[in-house]
Amino acid sequence: MERHLKEDIEFADVARHASVSRFHLHRIFQRHIGMSAASYLRERRLACAATELLNSSKRILDIALEYRFAGQDYFTRSFKREYGLTPRVYRNAFRSFRPKNKEDNSMENFAKKQLPPGWMLTGVYPHQYEIGIDRTTVHRGKASGYIQAGASADASGFGTMMQTFRAEKYRGKRVRLSAFVKTENVDQWSGLWMRIDDNSENPLKFDNMQDRPLTGTTDWNPYPIVLDVPESAEAIAFGLLLSGSGKVWVDGLRIEEVDLSVPLTAGDETLADALPDEPFNLDFELEPSNAV
Numbered sequence: 001m002e003r004h005l006k007e008d009i010e011f012a013d014v015a016r017h018a019s020v021s022r023f024h025l026h027r028i029f030q031r032h033i034g035m036s037a038a039s040y041l042r043e044r045r046l047a048c049a050a051t052e053l054l055n056s057s058k059r060i061l062d063i064a065l066e067y068r069f070a071g072q073d074y075f076t077r078s079f080k081r082e083y084g085l086t087p088r089v090y091r092n093a094f095r096s097f098r099p100k101n102k103e104d105n106s107m108e109n110f111a112k113k114q115l116p117p118g119w120m121l122t123g124v125y126p127h128q129y130e131i132g133i134d135r136t137t138v139h140r141g142k143a144s145g146y147i148q149a150g151a152s153a154d155a156s157g158f159g160t161m162m163q164t165f166r167a168e169k170y171r172g173k174r175v176r177l178s179a180f181v182k183t184e185n186v187d188q189w190s191g192l193w194m195r196i197d198d199n200s201e202n203p204l205k206f207d208n209m210q211d212r213p214l215t216g217t218t219d220w221n222p223y224p225i226v227l228d229v230p231e232s233a234e235a236i237a238f239g240l241l242l243s244g245s246g247k248v249w250v251d252g253l254r255i256e257e258v259d260l261s262v263p264l265t266a267g268d269e270t271l272a273d274a275l276p277d278e279p280f281n282l283d284f285e286l287e288p289s290n291a292v
Contacts, residue, residue, distance in 0.1 A: 129159025
C-alpha cells in the first residue's frame, strides 16, 4: 500500500499479495494499526498530499488527482475534515515551517528551538541532537516528532526524545508501544525504546531495538515493542533514539495493553536468571578452550 499511494488500490489485490483472505486482512489490519485499511489509506494519501502542498507549487487539483481523490471538491472536504483547514489555507498557513536554508541545521539553531510539549531531550552528548515537531514530513495528521543529529554528532553517543509516566495502570500486564518511524541517512542506528523501572529507578525490563536497529534511509513503517510490566513497576519510560548522524521521524505513538498471545520483543530474562548458581574458576586454572 505504501508504495502505491498514487495508484488505484484494490484490497482484494493486497490480500492476495499477503496470501490471506480479504476478511482476514481487514481484521488483522484493524487489530495492529488501530483503524481500517481504507481509513489508513485515506489518511496516508491526505498526509502525503499535505506534504506536497507545503513543498511544491503544484496546483491543488493536480495534487488531488495524483493521490486518487475524485476531484478538488472531494479532496477539499476530506482534507478539511482531517486537518480543520482547506488545502489552500493550510498551504498558506504552514509554509513558513519549511527550512529556508542550510543554517537551520546548525548547532546554534538547535539550541534555540523549543522542545515539543511533554517531551524531553536526553542521552549521551544530547546537546549534539535536536528534537522537535515537523509539519511537513508526517505519517498521518498534522505533525510528526523528529530527532536529528548535528553536524558534529559523536558516533559514540546518542540522543533520545522521551517521556515517563506512572506504571500503576499496567502492573501485571503485557504492554505494547507502537509507532510509525521514518529514517534518513542514519549511519549508526536508531529505534524505539521502552523501559520499566522500579521505585529506585532500577530497570526491570528494557528493549531498545538494538538487535533490530533502523539504519540508512527508510520510509514510514510500523514497529512494536512488547514488554511485561512486573507488579513492582513504578514508572514506564519510552521514546525514540538516534546514535550517530541522520534524522528520524516518529508518528502515531500508541501504548496499550495486549494479551499474552502477543509475543515479547525482548527476552523476558531477569538479572537473576542471567547469573550463574555458583562462583566460577576462582583459581584461574580453567583454560578458555575448556570453558563451556
